[in-house]
Amino acid sequence: MVVNGLRSDYTSPPAADHRFSDAPSSDHADYWPGLRHRAIGPGSGGGREMPGETSFPFRLPERFANRLRWDNPEDPLVRQFLPIPEESRVVPGFVAEPLAERHFLRAPGLLHKYHGRAMLLLTSGCAVHCRFCFRRHGYPREIPHTLAGWEPACLWLEREASITEIIFSGGDPWILADAFLTALTHRLARIPHLKRLRIHTRMPVVAPERVGEGLITTLTATRLQPLVVIHVNHPDELDPAATLALARLSAAGVSLFSQSVLLRGVNDRVEILEKLYTRLLDSRVVPYYLHLLDPVAGSAHFHIPETEARSLMVALAARLPGYAVPRLAREIPGAPGKVVLAAASPEKIHPGAESPV
Numbered sequence: 001m002v003v004n005g006l007r008s009d010y011t012s013p014p015a016a017d018h019r020f021s022d023a024p025s026s027d028h029a030d031y032w033p034g035l036r037h038r039a040i041g042p043g044s045g046g047g048r049e050m051p052g053e054t055s056f057p058f059r060l061p062e063r064f065a066n067r068l069r070w071d072n073p074e075d076p077l078v079r080q081f082l083p084i085p086e087e088s089r090v091v092p093g094f095v096a097e098p099l100a101e102r103h104f105l106r107a108p109g110l111l112h113k114y115h116g117r118a119m120l121l122l123t124s125g126c127a128v129h130c131r132f133c134f135r136r137h138g139y140p141r142e143i144p145h146t147l148a149g150w151e152p153a154c155l156w157l158e159r160e161a162s163i164t165e166i167i168f169s170g171g172d173p174w175i176l177a178d179a180f181l182t183a184l185t186h187r188l189a190r191i192p193h194l195k196r197l198r199i200h201t202r203m204p205v206v207a208p209e210r211v212g213e214g215l216i217t218t219l220t221a222t223r224l225q226p227l228v229v230i231h232v233n234h235p236d237e238l239d240p241a242a243t244l245a246l247a248r249l250s251a252a253g254v255s256l257f258s259q260s261v262l263l264r265g266v267n268d269r270v271e272i273l274e275k276l277y278t279r280l281l282d283s284r285v286v287p288y289y290l291h292l293l294d295p296v297a298g299s300a301h302f303h304i305p306e307t308e309a310r311s312l313m314v315a316l317a318a319r320l321p322g323y324a325v326p327r328l329a330r331e332i333p334g335a336p337g338k339v340v341l342a343a344a345s346p347e348k349i350h351p352g353a354e355s356p357v
C-alpha cells in the first residue's frame, strides 16, 4: 500500500521495547541524519566520569555538549543533563511512572487525556536526556515504528469527531526523518475534523540546525495549522543559533509557545525566569506553561515546593506584562487535565486557585 508516495511499511526508528530508547544511531536512515551524540561517557574515550549514570544514560548532541561548562557541575545547563549519584537516592513519593499515563492509551502510541486533543508518542528516543524527564523509566506501552503501525491510532482519531488537535510528542518527534513525519502528517490531514498539529520538541534549542527547509515543509505542507511548543528551562539555552531557528519557524507562520519545568538549581530565581521569558518573547515565543516537577524517581534533587513556586510567580508577574507570564501548572496522576496554580498577573494569583485546562 502506498500513502502519499510512501509505502505504508515505511519505518520510523524502532523502539526495542517500552523503555526509553537508548542510542538512536546517527546513521539510521529513519532518524534525522544530522543527529550526532557526543561520546563522553566512561570508556568512550572522552575521559569524563559519569558517577550517577544509570539505565537512563547521558545523552547530548555534540554541538550542544560543546556549549556546556563541564568544569562546573552547578552550571544550570550541566545540572540538567549530567547524571549524578543523587539520582539513585530513594525518596518517598518519587516513582517510576508519576503520571500513570497507560490509563489514557486508546491505541498503540496514542494517549487521550484532554478534551479535544490527542497525543501521539512518535518515538521513545530523544536528542537529550534531561535528568528530570518524567518518562525516564519507560513508556506506557510499545510505540509503533511504521506508518502502518500508526493506522489503528488514525482510525481511532477518525471515529472521534471531538478531537480537533493532534500533538506529536515522544521522546522528541523531531529526531525522526522528515519523510516519515511528512507521510504521517499527510495521513492525519485526511481526517476532516483535525484542524491543528502541535509539536512538542526541544530540538530548536539543543539542535537548532534541525530546523531546515525540509522540516518547515513538513509543518506547512498540509491544511493543518502548525503550532510548536518548545521545551526550554534557562535563558542560556537560547544561543544565537537557537534564536535563528525560532525566527525561521516564526517566519514560516508557525505559532510558537514555550513549556518549562521549574527546577532547583536551574531556574529557581525570579531574575532567571524574567530573563528566560523576555528572551522567548524577543524570539516571538509565547510563554505557555511552567510545570512543577513531576515526581519521577531519580529527580528529587530538582524539587521545588508549591508554595515557593507560587511566590516566584507573584514576583515574576510584578516584573513582566501578563502576556509574558506562563501558567504555573502541575499534572495530577489519572486526572483528565492539568491544574493551573497561577497565571497572568499578581491579582490573579491566589493560594489554592485551581482550574482544569
Ligand code: SF4
Pocket (backbone or CB within 6 Å): 126, 127, 128, 129, 130, 132, 133, 134, 135, 170, 171, 172, 202, 231
Ligand atoms: S526533552 Fe523532553 S522527552 Fe526528551 S528527555 Fe527531556 S524531558 Fe524527556
